[in-house]
Amino acid sequence: MELYWIPIKVAVILFPFLAAAICIPYAIYNYRKYGVNNKFKIFIFYTFIFYMLTAFFMTLLPLPDIDKPVFISGRNIQLIPFTFLKDFLLETKFSFSNPNTYLYIFSEPAFMQVFFNLLLILPLGIYLRYYFKKSFKQTLIITFLVSLFFEITQLTGIYGIYKYPYRVFDVDDLIINTLGGIIGYFITPLFKYMLPDINIIKSKNFNIGKYSTYPRRLIAFFIDWNICFLFFDEHNIFTFIILTFLYFILIPYFTNGFTVGKYLLKMQLKGNSTKLKFSEILQRYSVLLYGYFLLSYILNDANNYLYNLEYYEFLIIILGVQILLNVFVFLHLISHIIKKDPLLLHDRISGVKNINIS
Helix, strand or coil: CHHHHHHHHHHHHHHHHHHHHHHHHHHHHHHHHCCCCCHHHHHHHHHHHHHHHHHHHHHHCCCCCCCCCCCCCCCCEECCCCHHHHHHHHHCCCCCCCHHHHHHHHHCHHHHHHHHHHHHHHHHHHHHHHCCCCCHHHHHHHHHHHHHHHHHHHHCHHHHCCCCCCCCEEHHHHHHHHHHHHHHHHHHHHHCCCCCCHHHHCCCCCCCCCECCHHHHHHHHHHHHHHHCCCCCCCCHHHHHHHHHHHHHHHHHHCCCCCHHHHHCCEEEECCCCCCCHHHHHHHHHHHHHHHHHHHHHHHHHHHHHHHHCCHHHHHHHHHHHHHHHHHHHHHHHHHHHHCCCCCHHHHHHCCEEEECC
């Protein structure tokens, strides 16, 4: 059983990194297609990612010594269908004529191998029907192709990483895995009483014209910030002022409220009139970018300067100002999230809001 725990442990370790890597693209997809990021839908999707990661490692691990061939050439492929039935009868004590041997089936390695191969792709059939709304024919094809991918990965030694196949390419595995996916497809209705209707979860709910949520705004800002400072250091004060003015003020002004991040997340800055005014956008980002971020950078530079000069009495004052500034911003944000107030300080001062668009 330890062999089955190894892939699960590896999947648990790698899953957070994979989840972090896909969270932004997945959020963008949801906001653009459905207008919302449904929590249950996100949960189902990430369980699917974890399952696929685990299933892949089940077929991959444990890895052998990279320089030591495992199989003799010519015995790495098994193309005779249903050989597992013959092997089962030869390797186990099972006998059709002796009912006393029936219970021993469940403890036989030959049975366990077939059973786990059946279970390997069974959840995929459930996900394909429930979450991805695939037909029986589509499920059959996809489960077969996934199983084929696993077998080819083994046969090619993980596509050339190993100089030899370290597991047998077995047509029976293709048959059993695909059968597992089909079983998963047919048992999916059994879960309909426990799980909400995915059609309702996936229904479009753009909330067009309403204020954008904080997660949506945060993702858009994260994208814009990284684009703005892709090739430059944001800690250089002069560079910071120039780039933020060009990206966060001029671009939204000329595009009437759009940046790359806002466009991807289907958001737009709206002022008090149809056309966004330059004074409005300047007020907004003067408070956010220059009143907080730029001031933070200046205070940080002052701290470093005073520390090098050993002016510790002034250093304590600057540190105190920094702490108060960050505490104020943190409490301001948290209080608005708790109260579900969509307008932060820079929104209210400028009169510019983040609005969902179609």
